[in-house]
Amino acid sequence: MRQPRRLYPSLRRGAVLLACLFALAHAQVSVPTFGTRGDVPDSLVSAFMPAFRSAVGAATGLDVRNGELITPGIAGSLEPEFAMLIAELDQARYAVSGELARSSAAAGDAYAVNMIVVDSERDRATDLISLPLDPDDLRTAITQLAATVATFTSALVDLQRGDAGLFVSSEPSDAQVFLDGVALGRTSHLDVAMVVPGRYQLEVRKEGFLPDVRMVELRSADTALVHVVLTPISGGSIQVIANPRAHVFLDGVEVGRSPLTIAALPGTHRLTLTREGFVDDQLDVLVRNYRVTRVDRELTPALDPLVFWEERREVLVYIDGALQSGAYAQGVRPGLRTFELREARESRTYLRAVPEHGVYRLDLVTGELVPVGN
Structure with missing residues (x-):
């Protein structure tokens, strides 16, 4: 008689786990055909949309719906409210609203793609994402946009609880508070958030004001009090x-x-x-x-290899005895090079190997060449 009582909690936990996995496996993202603005050829839309949907599916692991019932006006609205409607109409948790636009400020066939992503279940949305779109290289923009969708759909919805406290107030009140992208609530009725000690990105937002983004260091057994004064904007x-x-x-x-x-x-x-x-x-x-x-x-390097450093007027950089007038090595050749850093009355010399290819940041403190990659 005791065995069923021991087995029941295990079965219940297993059922809950299976239900969660089932829900995750059947989560869907609606990607209707984007709207257009300006003189955008149909051939560009026809080439972009299937490739983008395929990339979103591969990046997120979610089922991708085409949003066949969504009108171009709604699909290209770029407004969270309408994007939520897309999700509802297409019976999906996530939805993408986007547009392909002709770039008015550039000559030739220059285009841009604008996009937002929403989560109808959690009532959250991304910022408006803007990227240039090259008709001869759709893959670059598509890869970046699909990665944005994947980051959003896999984002944490809760932070691990710990003994480091954070209390945020704002002027004006009733501003949204995000910690490492996780919504904590609004400042008008926000309790102390208890999280694991560490360094976090704090973002405070309110419609009609510039977002305030800063890094905060939260310590064990301590509560950080942060008051944010938001700057009003027109636009x-x-x-x-x-x-x-x-x-x-x-x-x-x-x-x-x-x-x-x-x-x-x-x-x-x-x-x-x-x-x-x-x-x-x-x-x-x-x-x-x-x-x-x-x-x-x-940013795309203008040279290969490229060695650059932070712009600090008090530090003079010499390479093989030649003073560098800018914040990068002009025409440096691969091989062993002597880097000399002069600051005030101090001079430090390092022998460093410059590779044949790549981008490297010269650390003005240690003299190391730090690889910079995509």
């Missing part, structure tokens, strides 16, 4: 991340260095990222009212 904002860091120009005007968030009026804007030793990166980005457009770019 939307662009969040720019570049690897390596770059100077950022918006519509031809320098606005700072990445990473940064820029206030911008709704519409299409020309974004340019520049850094010595790298090819200038230009793209059109779409800004929506009270929305964040996220731009995450890997």
Whole structure:
């Protein structure tokens, strides 16, 4: 008589586990045919959509639905509310809303793809993602977009509980709080979050204000109190991340260095990222009212091999005895090279091997050549 009582909890746990696995296995993402803006040929849409759906399926492991009943207006809305409707109509947990747009600021056949992803079950959405789209190289943009979808669908929905506390308040109140991308709630009724000690990315958002993003260090048996004062904006904002860091120009005007968030009026804007030793990166980005457009770019080296370093005026860099005038090695050849770093009255010399190919960051503290890869 005792054996059934011992077996029942095991069976119940097994049933719960199977139910969870069944639900995960049958989760679906709706990817209706994107809308278009400007003069976008049908052939580009026809080539892009099947390849994108296939890449999303491979990256996420989810069933991908075509959203055949979704109209182009809804599919290309780029609004979370309409994207949630896509998920509901297509009976999917996740949905993608996107558009292919002609790039008005560039000559020739230049296009952009804009996209958001939503989770109808958790009522959450990504920022607006903007990428340039090369008709002769669809794979690059498709791979990045599919990876974005996969990151979103596999994101943590809860943080591991620990003895490090965090309490966040904001001005104005009722702002959304995210810790490492996990929603904690709103500041108007937020309790102390207890998590594992460590370094986290804290993001506070409220419609009509610039998002505040910062790193916080949470310690064991301690509670960090963070008060955030948000800056009001008229329009939307662009969040720019570049690897390596770059100077950022918006519509031809320098606005700072990445990473940064820029206030911008709704519409299409020309974004340019520049850094010595790298090819200038230009793209059109779409800004929506009270929305964040996220731009995450890997800069292309102008030389191979390329050795660069952070721009610090107090440090002079000599390679094989020649003073370098910029923040990268101009015409450095592969092989053993002497790097000399002069700062104030101190001089440090290192013998380093420069490989034949690749991108390397010269650490101005240790003198090491650190590989930088995609």
